Amino acid sequence: MPHADSVAPSTRIRLSQQYVTDTSASPSPSLRRARLRRIITIGAFSIFFTSAGFLIATAPAIASIIALMSAPTDAESVAMYSAPNDIAAALNSYINNHPLTRSLRADPAWTESRPHLRYPENHRKHSLTAGTLLGPGKIPVPPLVFIEEGKRLVSMSYLGTDLCGHIGIVHGGLLATLLDEGLARCGFAALPNKIGVTASLTINYRKPAPAGSFIVLKAETTKVEGRKVWVKGRIEILGESEEPGMVLVEAEGLFIEPKYAKSLPKLFEGPKS
Numbered sequence: 001m002p003h004a005d006s007v008a009p010s011t012r013i014r015l016s017q018q019y020v021t022d023t024s025a026s027p028s029p030s031l032r033r034a035r036l037r038r039i040i041t042i043g044a045f046s047i048f049f050t051s052a053g054f055l056i057a058t059a060p061a062i063a064s065i066i067a068l069m070s071a072p073t074d075a076e077s078v079a080m081y082s083a084p085n086d087i088a089a090a091l092n093s094y095i096n097n098h099p100l101t102r103s104l105r106a107d108p109a110w111t112e113s114r115p116h117l118r119y120p121e122n123h124r125k126h127s128l129t130a131g132t133l134l135g136p137g138k139i140p141v142p143p144l145v146f147i148e149e150g151k152r153l154v155s156m157s158y159l160g161t162d163l164c165g166h167i168g169i170v171h172g173g174l175l176a177t178l179l180d181e182g183l184a185r186c187g188f189a190a191l192p193n194k195i196g197v198t199a200s201l202t203i204n205y206r207k208p209a210p211a212g213s214f215i216v217l218k219a220e221t222t223k224v225e226g227r228k229v230w231v232k233g234r235i236e237i238l239g240e241s242e243e244p245g246m247v248l249v250e251a252e253g254l255f256i257e258p259k260y261a262k263s264l265p266k267l268f269e270g271p272k273s
Helices: 009-023 029-069 074-079 086-096 099-105 128-132 172-188
Strands: 111-113 144-148 152-159 197-205 213-225 228-237 247-256
Touching: 074 111, 086 152, 086 213, 099 144, 099 152, 128 172, 144 172, 152 172, 172 197, 172 213, 172 228, 172 247
Parallel strands: none
Antiparallel strands: 111 144, 144 152, 152 213, 197 247, 213 228, 228 247
């Protein structure tokens, strides 16, 4: 091969141009197709794993929403309860066949339900009243509730011996919890979007509540102004008849619908029977 110095200048220019042309030439069609396949493959894997990761991360929320949207109706919630043992069966039988129950059940103005059983199974363990407080020694039978929509509520239940502050006396905080929920459940139906939060709750304790007793919570909506509803109520000992029993505690509450309530899903709306 001739030495570079012995090559004529015009030849050196042509060699240089040929070198540049050869090294910057476009890839062959087969190489371009291979590169395109790699790009498509990498992109497909990226989309797949990103989508899979998103679905895995959101799966619990999606499942919860589906479960909430398909919650049992009021009538189904009553029928679905099955006592887990003889003690619960006896307690449930007393509530289910009580004269007050029969009277309310015969009046078409009232809707019967066991609202705590309308919660999805995987939500109950995170709920104070639908999960934590239900069970042997506590509230062994889910409360039986009657509602005259937006107006009145009657809820019957049994309070066990493991809910005490002082021995033999039900903790006042538990009674406050029951009243907060009961008054709210009574008043929410009167709000525009049927959703609210507790703004205030005033409680007056009248008598010690004995553990191991049947009780009845009664609530009544007293005033409605736009996004505000006022409710009063009380807890009584459930006696042998329809007549009012000894009053244990009384309460008044103000509940307010948040401004963003309209954008929230109405998870438990739908047919009630």
